Amino acid sequence: MNGDFPIGWTYKKLNELGFVGRGKSRHRPRNEPSLYGGLYPFIQTGDIKTANLYISEYSQTYNEKGLAQSKLWNPGTLCITIAANIAETAILKINACFPDSIVGFVADPKTADVRFIKYYIDITKLQMQNVSKGTTQDNLSLDKLLSFNFVVPQLPLQHKIASILSAYDDLIENNNRRIKILEEMAQEIYREWFVNFRFPGHEKVKMVKSGLGMIPEGWEVKTLVDICTIVMGQSPKSEFYNEDGNGLPFHQGVTDFGDRFPTTRIYSTVQNRIAEAGDILFSVRAPVARINIANKKMVIGRGLCAIRSRTANQFFVFQQLKDKFQETDTMGGGTIFKSVTKEDVHSIKMIEPSNKVLTQFEEIIKPVFSKLEILYNKNDNLRKTHDLLIPKLISGEIDLEGLDIKIDIIGGNHE
Numbered sequence: 001m002n003g004d005f006p007i008g009w010t011y012k013k014l015n016e017l018g019f020v021g022r023g024k025s026r027h028r029p030r031n032e033p034s035l036y037g038g039l040y041p042f043i044q045t046g047d048i049k050t051a052n053l054y055i056s057e058y059s060q061t062y063n064e065k066g067l068a069q070s071k072l073w074n075p076g077t078l079c080i081t082i083a084a085n086i087a088e089t090a091i092l093k094i095n096a097c098f099p100d101s102i103v104g105f106v107a108d109p110k111t112a113d114v115r116f117i118k119y120y121i122d123i124t125k126l127q128m129q130n131v132s133k134g135t136t137q138d139n140l141s142l143d144k145l146l147s148f149n150f151v152v153p154q155l156p157l158q159h160k161i162a163s164i165l166s167a168y169d170d171l172i173e174n175n176n177r178r179i180k181i182l183e184e185m186a187q188e189i190y191r192e193w194f195v196n197f198r199f200p201g202h203e204k205v206k207m208v209k210s211g212l213g214m215i216p217e218g219w220e221v222k223t224l225v226d227i228c229t230i231v232m233g234q235s236p237k238s239e240f241y242n243e244d245g246n247g248l249p250f251h252q253g254v255t256d257f258g259d260r261f262p263t264t265r266i267y268s269t270v271q272n273r274i275a276e277a278g279d280i281l282f283s284v285r286a287p288v289a290r291i292n293i294a295n296k297k298m299v300i301g302r303g304l305c306a307i308r309s310r311t312a313n314q315f316f317v318f319q320q321l322k323d324k325f326q327e328t329d330t331m332g333g334g335t336i337f338k339s340v341t342k343e344d345v346h347s348i349k350m351i352e353p354s355n356k357v358l359t360q361f362e363e364i365i366k367p368v369f370s371k372l373e374i375l376y377n378k379n380d381n382l383r384k385t386h387d388l389l390i391p392k393l394i395s396g397e398i399d400l401e402g403l404d405i406k407i408d409i410i411g412g413n414h415e
Contacts, residue, residue, distance in 0.1 A: 008157075078091050257290060286339065
């Protein structure tokens with residue numbers, strides 16, 4: 001060993017491992033509409049935070065005018081956030097622009113594997129965030145980023161480490177693609193049947209007036225409390241919280257909400273208001289109307305309520321609420337709320353179709369929900385293993401020298 005790392009590993013600054021430069025968005029104001037709406041992807045800090053290993057999705061684009069005051073970065077560039085979300089990272093899969101709140105790192109192919117550098121930053125993120133704290137707004141700055149020492153092995157070993165870790169990321173990404181397809185399929189079926197009213201046999205059903213517009217004859221408009229059991233959360237005193245796994249999982253609000261299921265950090269030994277596994281978790285404090293599914297029995301705090309169909313049509317209720325509240329913080333005509341009352345939740349208007357149509361829908365959607373739960377669980381397990389391996393591999397604690405590992409390098413495969 002040499003110090004605290006293996007022989008052959010050396011200290012390097014980021015700019016000794018490749019090119020480092022800030023993104024560009026010279027125009028002021030930055031939100032000038034004439035810059036946007038073109039062909040050039042514009043990546044922002046929030047896009048990087050939600051990405052996995054690679055980033056190819058974005059919410060805005062620059063046009064020619066926007067590009068002229070910015071810079072187009074190539075695929076393989078590591079994006080590092082230095083403002084807002086500090087030290088979040090993702091590797092570009094596409095040509096894209098980004099602002100000066102993001103640093104671009106282009107690895108020297110003779111010195112560094114860009115994935116190794118990404119993983120190295122992931123395990124030093126907390127240190128980078130700590131040196132970024134300021135009196136007004138946290139900011140990492142390029143100078144601070146370049147002051148960090150990166151302890152790196154020779155390039156072949158970087159490739160090995162990066163290949164092992166990226167294999168987990170690739171599996172997660174494949175599962176994410178399957179999840180997205182399944183969720184889109186479930187929502188499309190719901191909208192086709194219950195928004196466009198093209199359900200099996202719809203041609204023979206007359207449309208009639210209702211409190212939610214025209215609906216098929218025999219269907220009804222009811223309030224949420226008419227068709228569901230609703231448990232409003234209540235927070236135990238903080239002295240009953242713990243992070244040691246004592247009691248039941250506790251969720252105060254949306255802090256630990258995921259795309260579909262929450263993750264658990266805090267437990268409660270006092271069990272006041274309970275959500276059962278499969279219950280819909282609905283946020284009643286900002287952001288209002290965000291939805292998850294309880295994947296286990298849990299205690300819910302005052303920021304949530306738990307919703308359960310009285311007639312075992314839980315999948316239908318979930319899809320209808322998801323369709324109603326595609327935008328968070330809104331209820332009833334798009335009005336923005338910081339919180340909603342028990343009465344507000346109880347009085348949400350819901351369509352209740354005929355039993356025959358409901359049964360058909362549940363039979364079709366049930367296997368989709370089952371596959372989604374399996375995929376989310378797989379990803380959860382993959383992330384846990386991945387997160388355990390990162391510090392051990394990046395620090396050299398696990399010796400890979402004698403192991404025959406297939407090496408994947410961006411731009412080609414090498415044995």
